Amino acid sequence: MEFLMFVCTDTEPDTDTQPEPDIEEWVAEGERRGIRKQGDRLAPTNEARTVRVRNGETLIIDGPFTESKEWIAGYDLLECKDIDEAVEYASRHPMARRGRIEVREVMVWEG
Amino acid sequence: MLFIATDGEPDALLEQPGEFDAWVQESAQRGIRKVGNRLQPVDDATTVRLRAGEVLVTDGPFAESKDWIVGFDIIECDNLDEAIDYASRHPMARLGRIEIRPFWPTEY
Amino acid sequence: MTRAAEVVAEVSRSDWGRIVGALIRITGDWTLAEDSTQDAFATALLRWPVDGIPSNPAAWLTTTARNRAIDRLRSAASERARAKEVAIVESLQSGEQDIEDDRLRLIFTCAHPALPLAARVALTLRTVAGLTVPEIAAAFLVPETTMAQRLVRARRKIEEAGIPYRVPPAELLGERLSGVLAVLYLVFNQGYSAVERNELAASALSLARAVVALMPREDEARGLLALLVLQNSRRDARIGPAGELLTLEEQDRSRWHRDEIAHGLALMPAPVGPYAIQAAIVGCHARAASAAETDWVEIVRLYDLLLAQSPSPVIELNRAIAIGMRDGPSAGLELLSGMQLDGYRWLPAAQADLLLRAGRTAEAADRFREVIALTTPGQERADLERRLAELGS
Numbered sequence: 001m002e003f004l005m006f007v008c009t010d011t012e013p014d015t016d017t018q019p020e021p022d023i024e025e026w027v028a029e030g031e032r033r034g035i036r037k038q039g040d041r042l043a044p045t046n047e048a049r050t051v052r053v054r055n056g057e058t059l060i061i062d063g064p065f066t067e068s069k070e071w072i073a074g075y076d077l078l079e080c081k082d083i084d085e086a087v088e089y090a091s092r093h094p095m096a097r098r099g100r101i102e103v104r105e106v107m108v109w110e111g
Numbered sequence: 112m113l114f115i116a117t118d119g120e121p122d123a124l125l126e127q128p129g130e131f132d133a134w135v136q137e138s139a140q141r142g143i144r145k146v147g148n149r150l151q152p153v154d155d156a157t158t159v160r161l162r163a164g165e166v167l168v169t170d171g172p173f174a175e176s177k178d179w180i181v182g183f184d185i186i187e188c189d190n191l192d193e194a195i196d197y198a199s200r201h202p203m204a205r206l207g208r209i210e211i212r213p214f215w216p217t218e219y
Numbered sequence: 220m221t222r223a224a225e226v227v228a229e230v231s232r233s234d235w236g237r238i239v240g241a242l243i244r245i246t247g248d249w250t251l252a253e254d255s256t257q258d259a260f261a262t263a264l265l266r267w268p269v270d271g272i273p274s275n276p277a278a279w280l281t282t283t284a285r286n287r288a289i290d291r292l293r294s295a296a297s298e299r300a301r302a303k304e305v306a307i308v309e310s311l312q313s314g315e316q317d318i319e320d321d322r323l324r325l326i327f328t329c330a331h332p333a334l335p336l337a338a339r340v341a342l343t344l345r346t347v348a349g350l351t352v353p354e355i356a357a358a359f360l361v362p363e364t365t366m367a368q369r370l371v372r373a374r375r376k377i378e379e380a381g382i383p384y385r386v387p388p389a390e391l392l393g394e395r396l397s398g399v400l401a402v403l404y405l406v407f408n409q410g411y412s413a414v415e416r417n418e419l420a421a422s423a424l425s426l427a428r429a430v431v432a433l434m435p436r437e438d439e440a441r442g443l444l445a446l447l448v449l450q451n452s453r454r455d456a457r458i459g460p461a462g463e464l465l466t467l468e469e470q471d472r473s474r475w476h477r478d479e480i481a482h483g484l485a486l487m488p489a490p491v492g493p494y495a496i497q498a499a500i501v502g503c504h505a506r507a508a509s510a511a512e513t514d515w516v517e518i519v520r521l522y523d524l525l526l527a528q529s530p531s532p533v534i535e536l537n538r539a540i541a542i543g544m545r546d547g548p549s550a551g552l553e554l555l556s557g558m559q560l561d562g563y564r565w566l567p568a569a570q571a572d573l574l575l576r577a578g579r580t581a582e583a584a585d586r587f588r589e590v591i592a593l594t595t596p597g598q599e600r601a602d603l604e605r606r607l608a609e610l611g612s
Contacts, residue, residue: 001381002148003381004150004183006173006180008173010160014160014161014162014163015163016163016164018164038146040112040214040215041214042112042212042213042215043213043214043215043216045212047212048211048212049191049195049210049211049212050208050210050211051195051198051199051208051209051210051211052118052204052205052207052208052209053122053199053204053205054205055122055123058195058204064114064212065114065116065178065180065208066116066174066176066177066179068174068175068176069174070173071174072114072173072212074215075183077146081383082381082382082383083157083333083380083382084382084383084387084391086381087159087166087168087333088166088391090159091159091161091166092161096159096160096161096166097160097161097162099160100160100173101158101160101173102156102159102172103157103158103159104151104153104155104156104157104172105150105151105155105379106148106149106151107148107149107150107151151379152379154372154375154376155375155376155379155380156380157380168332168333169332170332170333170334170338171335
C-alpha cells in the first residue's frame with residue numbers, strides 16, 4: 001500500500017530532552033527497507049499561493065489552501081504493507097517529536 | 112508541490128469528460144508532472160506524534176479545517192507563472208482550490 | 220423465550236465473533252461477513268422451532284453463514300471481479316478450518332487507535348459481540364441512523380486507511396492490548412451506569428473473559444476481568460427501592476453475589492498494572508463484611524501505587540478520600556482543599572462527604588448545592604437532592 005506522509009508543525013512540540021533522531025539516518029533506513037520512495041521539504045507557507053478558477057477567471061491568493069495553526073512543512077511517499085508499518089516508521093521522523101505527521105493512503109485505481 | 116483541496120464554494124461548471132486525462136497528458140508531453148495521485152478521504156487520515164518517548168496515534172488529519180486535501184501533484188516548472196497556468200487548468204481549480212508551494216530552496 | 224431462541228442467543232454470545240472473524244479473514248469484506256452471519260442467525264430463529272435444534276448449533280450456524288457468504292459473492296460478482304471471487308468461494312467451500320485466534324484478531328482490529336474511539340466501541344459491540352444496531356444505538360442514546368453511519372464509516376476506514384486484520388506483533392502488543400481493555404472498560408461502564416442497559420455490561424464481561432482465555436499470560440487483561448467481575452457482583456445492591464443509586468456504605472452487602480466475589484478475587488493478579496491495582500482496590504471493598512471494616516490502610520497504599528503509575532487528578536481525589544477515611548476527615552479535607560478541578564462535580568461531592576463525617580453539616584450542605592448545580596437533571600441529581608434533604612439544612 002502506498003501512503004503519503006504530511007510532515008507538519010505543531011504548537012505543542014515534545015518537551016523530551018533526548019537527542020533527536022537524525023533525518024539522514026531515517027531516510028537511509030527507509031531506503032534500506034524499501035519503504036520510502038521519495039520525499040522533500042517544502043518552503044514555508046508564506047511562499048504558498050492558492051489558485052482557484054471561477055467563471056473562467058483565475059483567482060490567486062497569497063497563502064496556503066487553509067489557515068490553521070499547524071502547517072505542512074514537507075512530505076514523504078511510502079510503500080508499506082499496512083498502516084502499522086507506516087505509523088511505526090513515521091513515528092521515528094524527527095518531526096514526529098517537533099511537530100506531527102499525518103499518514104494517508106494513496107487511492108488505488110480499480111481496474 | 113500542488114495540494115489539491117476542496118472548497119465550500121465551487122464553480123458552477125462541472126468537470127467535463129476527459130478533462131483530467133487531458134491535463135495529465137499535457138504534462139506527459141511537456142514533462143511537467145513528476146508524480147501525483149488522489150488520496151483516500153480525510154476521514155481515513157491518521158495523525159502520529161511522539162511525546163515523551165510514547166507514540167500517540169490519533170484519528171483524523173493534522174489540522175481540523177473547513178477544506179481538506181484530496182490529492183497532490185509534484186510538478187517541475189520554470190517559474191511560478193507556469194505553475195499557476197498549469198494548476199489553473201486542473202479540474203479541481205474550479206471544483207476546489209489548489210495550493211502551489213515551492214520546495215525548500217537549499218535543495219536546488 | 221422459546222428453547223430455540225434461547226440457544227440462538229447463547230450461540231450468539233459465544234460464537235458470533237468467531238464466525239464473523241473467520242469470514243472476514245477469508246473474504247476480507249467486513250460488511251459481507253456481518254450480513255451473512257446476521258442472515259444465518261435469522262434463519263436459525265425461523266427454522267429451528269420447525270425443524271428442531273441441530274445437535275451442534277454453532278457448527279450449523281458457521282456452515283449457514285458461509286453458505287450465505289457464497290450466495291452473496293456469487294450474485295454480486297461482476298465479470299471483472301469474478302476470478303478473485305471464485306478463489307474466495309473455493310476457500311469457503313473447502314471448509315477451511317477456523318483459526319483459534321479469529322476472535323482475538325477481530326477484537327484487536329476493532330480497537331485500532333487509528334479509528335475514532337466511538338467507532339472502536341461501536342464496532343466491538345456490533346462485530347465482536349453481535350449486538351444489533353438498534354441495541355447499540357439505544358445504549359449510547361443516539362439515533363439508529365447515526366449509529367449505522369458510524370459503523371459504515373468505521374468499516375470503510377479499516378479498508379481505506381490500511382488497518383491490518385491481525386493480532387499485533389509482540390512489540391506493539393502491550394500498547395494495543397491496553398487500547399482493547401480501555402474499550403471493554405468503557406463498554407462495561409456504559410452498561411453499568413444505567414440499570415436497564417445490562418446487556419452492555421454482559422458483553423464487556425464476556426469479551427474480557429475471551430481475551431483472558433486467549434491471552435492467559437497477560438496480567439492486565441486478568442486485572443480488567445477481575446475488576447469487572449467484582450464491580451458487577453454488586454449490581455443487585457446498588458439500586459435502592461425508588462430506583463436511586465446507593466453509595467457503597469448504604470448498600471445491603473448481603474445482596475452482593477458472594478460466588479462472583481470469590482471468583483473475582485481468585486482471578487486477581489499482583490497489583491502491578493493500572494487495571495490490576497483498581498481490581499485490588501475494589502477487592503478491598505468486596506472483602507469487607509461491613510463498611511466500617513474496610514481496610515483503608517491497604518486502599519491508600521494501592522492508590523499510591525496507581526498514582527505513581529498513571530498520575531491523574533481523579534486518582535488524587537480518590538486517594539484524598541481514602542486518606543480521610545484512614546486518618547479522619549480533616550486529613551482528607553486538607554488534601555482536597557489544595558486541588559483545582561474546575562467544574563468537576565466529584566470534588567465538591569467528596570468534600571461534602573468528608574464534611575458530613577466531621578459533623579460540619581452546614582458546610583456539607585453548601586457543597587452539596589454546588590454538586591447539584593454541576594449535575595444535569597436526572598436520576599443522579601435526584602439522588603443528590605435526596606441526600607441534601609436528609610441533611611435538613
